Amino acid sequence: MNSNLLTATEWTGKALSGHWTSLAGGTLEVIEPATGEPLAQLAKASPADIRAACQGARQSQKAWAALPYGERAKVFRRAAGLLEDNRAAYAEWIVRETGGIPPKAMFEIDSVIHLLHEAAAMLTQPRGLVLPSVDGVSSIARRVPHGVVGVISPFNFPFLLTSRATLPALACGNAVVLKPDPRTPVTGGVLLALLLQAAGLPAGVLHMLPGEADAGEALVSDPDVTMISFTGSTAVGRRVGELAGRHLKKVALELGGKNALLILDDADLELAVCGGSWASWLHQGQICMSAGRHLVQRKLVETYAQRMAEKARALPVGNPHTSPVAIGPLITEKQAANVHRIVQQSIAMGARLLAGGSQDGRFYQPTVLADVTPDMPVFREEIFGPVVSITAFDSDAEAVALANDTEYGLAAGVHSRDIGRAMALAEQLNVGLVHVNDQTVNDDGTMPMGGRGASGNGSRHGGPANWDEFTQWQWTTVRNTAPAYPL
Structure with missing residues (x-):
C-alpha cells in the first residue's frame, strides 16, 4: 500500500x-x-x-x-x-x-x-x-x-x-x-x-x-x-x-446545539467536573454536542464552579502543531470575537467570571461563568467556544425545565449515583441524544446521530x-x- x-x-x-x-x-x-x-x-x-x-x-x-x-x-x-x-x-x-x-x-x-x-x-x-x-x-x-x-x-x-x-x-x-x-x-x-x-x-x-x-x-x-x-x-x-x-x-x-449537562446533588463531583471539562473545552468547544449549559444542583454549584475554574487556569493554550497544549485556536478571529461578545454581554448582565474571558486573536482562554440566568446570551446562544456556563437549580423538575428551555434539542447528559432518578430526568429531555453518567460529547458510527427542533x-x-x-x-x-x- x-x-x-x-x-x-x-x-x-x-x-x-x-x-x-x-x-x-x-x-x-x-x-x-x-x-x-x-x-x-x-x-x-x-x-x-x-x-x-x-x-x-x-x-x-x-x-x-x-x-x-x-x-x-x-x-x-x-x-x-x-x-x-x-x-x-x-x-x-x-x-x-x-x-x-x-x-x-x-x-x-x-x-x-x-x-x-x-x-x-x-x-x-x-x-x-x-x-x-x-x-x-x-x-x-x-x-x-x-x-x-x-x-x-x-x-x-x-x-x-x-x-x-x-x-x-x-x-x-x-x-x-x-x-x-x-x-x-x-x-x-x-x-x-x-x-x-x-x-x-x-x-x-x-x-x-x-x-x-x-x-x-x-x-x-x-x-x-x-x-x-x-x-x-x-x-x-x-x-x-x-x-x-x-x-x-x-x-x-x-x-447546532445548546446542550445541557445536569449535575444532581448526589453525583460523583470529581467525575462530573472531569466530564464537564471535556464537554465544554474539547476542540475549544467547537462541537455541536458541546455542553453549552452546566446545570448544577445548588448544594454542589459553588464547589463545582471553583473546581472548573481551577481546571481552566491550568489548561495551556497555543499552537497544537508546535506545542503540547490543551486548547488550540478557534477557526477564525471573527468566531473568537463572537465568543468574547457573548461572554462580555453576560458579565454585564450579572454573570460572575471565575476564569478566562480574554481573547488574543484566534485564541480564547478557557472560561468559566457562574450565576448564569436564562436571560443571558451565554445561556441562550450557541457559543462554539471554550466557555463553561453554570446555572444553579433546586429541584429535579426545575432542572428539566431549564434543560428544555431552548429551541435546540441535540444532546444532554445527567450525572447522578441514583440511576433510576437520572433515567427519570433523561426521559423528560427534548433531545436526540442523552447520556446518563456521562457528558454530552459522544459519537459512534453505529448509533443514529441527530437532533430535534433547531438542532x-x-x-x-x-x-x-x-x-x-x-x-x-x-x-x-x-x-x-x-x-x-x-x-
Whole structure:
C-alpha cells in the first residue's frame, strides 16, 4: 500500500470532478488558524462547476450501483487499510487545518476507519422486506439509491463529519457531490477523496468541490441531486431546508446545539467536573454536542464552579502543531470575537467570571461563568467556544425545565449515583441524544446521530439510520397471472 498517500496525486490548486482539475471559480487559499499563514491552495467551485459535477455524478451513479456488492465493499476495506498506513500524515493535516490538538486528530482518524468498515458491512445487510400478500402474488419492498447525494460538511470535525455522510451514501449505491467548508477543504474533502481514489472508487462517483455559499446553493438546487445532507449551523440549515423543500428534495439537517449537562446533588463531583471539562473545552468547544449549559444542583454549584475554574487556569493554550497544549485556536478571529461578545454581554448582565474571558486573536482562554440566568446570551446562544456556563437549580423538575428551555434539542447528559432518578430526568429531555453518567460529547458510527427542533429536522446519520437516510423504498409486486379487472 502507498505509504505517502497525500502526495500520490497532484491536487494543489485543483478539485476532484472526474479527475483532479482546475475550476472556473478560481482558487481558494487555506489559512492555518494557529498562525494565520497560508497552508494550501485548492480550486474554488462556481455554480457552473457544481452543475457540471452533478451531471457527471448522475452519469456515473448507475454503473457504481450495478457493481457486485462484494466489489463495492472492497473499496471501503482497502480505504481503511490505506488510512491506517497514512495516520501520521492525515493527523498533521487535521491539527494544522482545524486547530485541533493531536488526540482530536487521532479520534477523527479512528472514527473514519470505523465508518469505512461499517460502510463495507452495510453491503451484506438485508435491504428489503417480503410483505404480506394474497396467494399468487409476491409483494416486496426494497431500498433503492436516491441517485446523486449532495453533501455539505462543516469545519469543526471535517474529516469525520464529511465521511459520516459520504461513506454510507456511497455504500447505498449513490454518487456523491461533496462541498466541504471553504475553511477546511483539505481535511473536509481532499483527504477522503484521495483515500477513496487510491482504494479504487471509480472515477466520477465522488466529486469534491470546495466553494462558498453560492456553490452550496447551486448544489442544493441542482436538478440532478435528489438528496442533500447538510451539517452546520442552524441559520444556514434553515436556508438549506428552504431551498431543498422548494425543489422537493429529501434533506438531512444536522445542526447546532445548546446542550445541557445536569449535575444532581448526589453525583460523583470529581467525575462530573472531569466530564464537564471535556464537554465544554474539547476542540475549544467547537462541537455541536458541546455542553453549552452546566446545570448544577445548588448544594454542589459553588464547589463545582471553583473546581472548573481551577481546571481552566491550568489548561495551556497555543499552537497544537508546535506545542503540547490543551486548547488550540478557534477557526477564525471573527468566531473568537463572537465568543468574547457573548461572554462580555453576560458579565454585564450579572454573570460572575471565575476564569478566562480574554481573547488574543484566534485564541480564547478557557472560561468559566457562574450565576448564569436564562436571560443571558451565554445561556441562550450557541457559543462554539471554550466557555463553561453554570446555572444553579433546586429541584429535579426545575432542572428539566431549564434543560428544555431552548429551541435546540441535540444532546444532554445527567450525572447522578441514583440511576433510576437520572433515567427519570433523561426521559423528560427534548433531545436526540442523552447520556446518563456521562457528558454530552459522544459519537459512534453505529448509533443514529441527530437532533430535534433547531438542532435538526429529525434526520439521522449512523448505524440503522443510514439505510433510511440514503435510500428510498420501492414497492414491487409480481403476479403469477395478470388479474381481470371489472372495468
